[in-house]
Amino acid sequence: MKPNMDYPGKALIKMKRYELIIIGAGPAGLSAAIEAAAEGMEVIVFDENQKPGGQLFKQIHKFFGSKQHRARERGFKIGEDLLKKAEDYGVEVKLNSTVIGLFDSKTVSVKIADSIEHYSAYNIIVAAGASEKMIPFPGWTLPGVIGAGAAQTMMNIEGVKPGEDVLMVGSGNVGLVVGYQLIQAGSNLKAVIDASEKIGGYGVHAAKLARTGVPFYTSHTLKELKGETEVEKAIITEVDENWQPISGSEKEIKVDTVCLAVGLSPMSKLLEMAGCQMKSEAGDLIPICDQYSKTSLEGIYAAGDVAGIEEASAAMVEGRIAAASILKELSYLDQAEFEARFSAYKASLEELRQGMFGIGEGSWDYPQKSREGYPLAKTLLKKGYLKAEELKKFPGFIDKKSSEVIPIIECTQNIPCDPCQDICPKDCIKVEGDIVTLPELDENFECSACELCVAACPGQALFLVNHNYSNNYSSVSFPYEFFPLPELGSRGKALDRAGKVVGEAEIIKVNQAKINDKTAVLTMKVKDAIVDQARFFKEGDF
Amino acid sequence: MRIKNHPIIKDFKKEELVEFRFDDQVMQGYSGESIAAALKANGVMIHRYTRKKSEPRGVFCAIGRCTDCVMIVDGRANVRTCVEPLQAGMIVETQYGLSRKGANKNEKI
Numbered sequence A: 001m002k003p004n005m006d007y008p009g010k011a012l013i014k015m016k017r018y019e020l021i022i023i024g025a026g027p028a029g030l031s032a033a034i035e036a037a038a039e040g041m042e043v044i045v046f047d048e049n050q051k052p053g054g055q056l057f058k059q060i061h062k063f064f065g066s067k068q069h070r071a072r073e074r075g076f077k078i079g080e081d082l083l084k085k086a087e088d089y090g091v092e093v094k095l096n097s098t099v100i101g102l103f104d105s106k107t108v109s110v111k112i113a114d115s116i117e118h119y120s121a122y123n124i125i126v127a128a129g130a131s132e133k134m135i136p137f138p139g140w141t142l143p144g145v146i147g148a149g150a151a152q153t154m155m156n157i158e159g160v161k162p163g164e165d166v167l168m169v170g171s172g173n174v175g176l177v178v179g180y181q182l183i184q185a186g187s188n189l190k191a192v193i194d195a196s197e198k199i200g201g202y203g204v205h206a207a208k209l210a211r212t213g214v215p216f217y218t219s220h221t222l223k224e225l226k227g228e229t230e231v232e233k234a235i236i237t238e239v240d241e242n243w244q245p246i247s248g249s250e251k252e253i254k255v256d257t258v259c260l261a262v263g264l265s266p267m268s269k270l271l272e273m274a275g276c277q278m279k280s281e282a283g284d285l286i287p288i289c290d291q292y293s294k295t296s297l298e299g300i301y302a303a304g305d306v307a308g309i310e311e312a313s314a315a316m317v318e319g320r321i322a323a324a325s326i327l328k329e330l331s332y333l334d335q336a337e338f339e340a341r342f343s344a345y346k347a348s349l350e351e352l353r354q355g356m357f358g359i360g361e362g363s364w365d366y367p368q369k370s371r372e373g374y375p376l377a378k379t380l381l382k383k384g385y386l387k388a389e390e391l392k393k394f395p396g397f398i399d400k401k402s403s404e405v406i407p408i409i410e411c412t413q414n415i416p417c418d419p420c421q422d423i424c425p426k427d428c429i430k431v432e433g434d435i436v437t438l439p440e441l442d443e444n445f446e447c448s449a450c451e452l453c454v455a456a457c458p459g460q461a462l463f464l465v466n467h468n469y470s471n472n473y474s475s476v477s478f479p480y481e482f483f484p485l486p487e488l489g490s491r492g493k494a495l496d497r498a499g500k501v502v503g504e505a506e507i508i509k510v511n512q513a514k515i516n517d518k519t520a521v522l523t524m525k526v527k528d529a530i531v532d533q534a535r536f537f538k539e540g541d542f
Numbered sequence B: 001m002r003i004k005n006h007p008i009i010k011d012f013k014k015e016e017l018v019e020f021r022f023d024d025q026v027m028q029g030y031s032g033e034s035i036a037a038a039l040k041a042n043g044v045m046i047h048r049y050t051r052k053k054s055e056p057r058g059v060f061c062a063i064g065r066c067t068d069c070v071m072i073v074d075g076r077a078n079v080r081t082c083v084e085p086l087q088a089g090m091i092v093e094t095q096y097g098l099s100r101k102g103a104n105k106n107e108k109i
């Protein structure tokens, strides 16, 4: 298919030639730019946004991964650091510049304000990321229906609450993370629904919502939205195995905002337009790339979400691989240096891809067991929380009632993550082998109750329990990232993992240490009988 | 609807507080933020009515792709308010079809 515009080479326009053009200033594009510019290559990056950083700048949560992947840092911080580094190396980042054409002559057409400029290069890396999918349903055009990305822009960039009462449609990681951020922004997240019978994202992300009382409706879809000029309520309905609505199962939820997080599709149009060989994956077209991120066309590479939806951590490594390959092609790197870098990047990528969501396993086909052979917790997959009995089967739990503080690791799925092991000064927590292995509590742990692991865990899956706080009372320490922060001495209710009130509680410690990067650690005093249930706190009588 | 206290973001780095007009009301917003954010902070949900069926539309994608949020800004129709920065004294009007209320909605101004 020929693009609907004049082939730029034909026109007698002066065209600036670069060694490398990168399309997209997200984590993939910026990482590629850094890798290339560090060797002295002349690089230009185009991004259609007003701000560089791609998706990272909207991410205010702590990321998974290991130290090497910048784990437990918040997404926007990773973005800021990438940008700073790119600037230090003299990378030219052109914002408000939309690439509208890519040609196999390695030329791009860029729309900047009202004019179109043409640039050419020896090599081009497409790192355009992904766009949100949308599903039409009755009422979906009403004001108040927004994409998950729009909610993030409003609340995390502009500082404006997207809505008061919100329904989240989609329980993948995007829906779970954005749902959590909505609560942080002060909205009421009324429910998370998903047509699939299982929660799509990580259990630990779902558990953060469930313990605050957010209900999950799996096997449910939106039937329709009601409202004259804006959303007033949502009617949801249960669906059978074939995703057909079950009549009579309708429920009404009063909301003013419906947030759609129903998946991402790679923005691969430019690659298709250039004539790259494409393949279909989960209904989307993605470029066929070799292990060096090279497409079927000489000199054109694809890195990050545009080449298949993954995570920022993987996107950064892919960007580096593409740039390293180009460095070798243009003789900036000799074969030996290239191979050393490539094998390190490849190993890092493989490590990231081993989790339950890695390429190959398919995001939606859940394994029944963890890699170690533990059966996956069923209520976690359906309702977003672990049952106390389910937790007891996992290696993060030791059934012990000593007088010491006992860490409890409620992390039961193979996710590529290990800050818990990394941060513990007493080596109580082990993630043996690679980073996907389930964290384990060392049998002979000697926990100093420093609470570092509680705040560092991006999954907020770590708790400290003291069974002998005082006569008849135990204590539970847990992470807290909401506003207002309960004060020392405040009284209220202890909630269990499902967000159900299980008894009275009093806050006996508030830890806001700077090292914990804005995750507070609260300790509450509860009756001995509920210590295995109590995992969250709500202030006041209700 | 502005977020006053956020557990993670201590400062949304806003510029100057300015006045602008939305239809016949005077509103306040911060210069440099998107017009859509300023409207949302003032509780405005409807940005335009469609040409054929006169259905209301508001912000949907917030990244300039869907065109649901277009309005008449300083006399220009079809301005994507989710990516257009607010400036002091701007005149922002609800768009009916391609035009203003009462005008021929099929005729672009």
Ligand SMILES: Cc1cc2nc3c(=O)[nH]c(=O)nc-3n(C[C@H](O)[C@H](O)[C@H](O)COP(=O)(O)OP(=O)(O)OC[C@H]3O[C@@H](n4cnc5c(N)ncnc54)[C@H](O)[C@@H]3O)c2cc1C
Pocket (backbone or CB within 6 Å): A023, A024, A025, A026, A027, A028, A029, A046, A047, A048, A049, A052, A053, A054, A055, A056, A059, A062, A063, A064, A097, A098, A099, A100, A127, A128, A129, A130, A173, A174, A175, A177, A178, A267, A303, A304, A305, A306, A310, A311, A312, A313, A314, A315
């Ligand atoms: C809610 C949410 C939570 C997430 N949480 C995590 C997490 O915890 N850990 C993790 O590792 N990852 C997470 N991710 C995923 C991560 O953000 C993405 O995988 C990553 O940003 C992909 O990087 P990228 O560089 O490929 O694309 P993007 O970050 O999407 O960047 C692409 C850039 O290209 C630009 N662009 C696109 N088309 C053009 C064009 N034609 N011309 C010019 N510029 C163009 C865009 O403006 C954009 O800036 C999350 C994503 C979301 C949405």
Ligand code: SF4
Pocket (backbone or CB within 6 Å): A407, A423, A424, A425, A426, A427, A428, A429, A446, A447, A448, A449, A450, A451, A452, A453, A454, A464
């Ligand atoms: S509280 Fe401190 S010592 Fe105890 S497990 Fe956590 S990090 Fe280790």
Ligand code: SF4
Pocket (backbone or CB within 6 Å): A064, A204, A409, A410, A411, A417, A418, A419, A420, A421, A439, A456, A457, A458, A459, A460, A461, A462
């Ligand atoms: S418990 Fe460890 S592996 Fe699991 S999410 Fe927390 S830090 Fe990561």
Ligand code: FES
Pocket (backbone or CB within 6 Å): B058, B059, B060, B061, B062, B063, B064, B065, B066, B067, B068, B069, B070, B080, B081, B082, B083
């Ligand atoms: S909300 Fe989609 S273009 Fe503005």
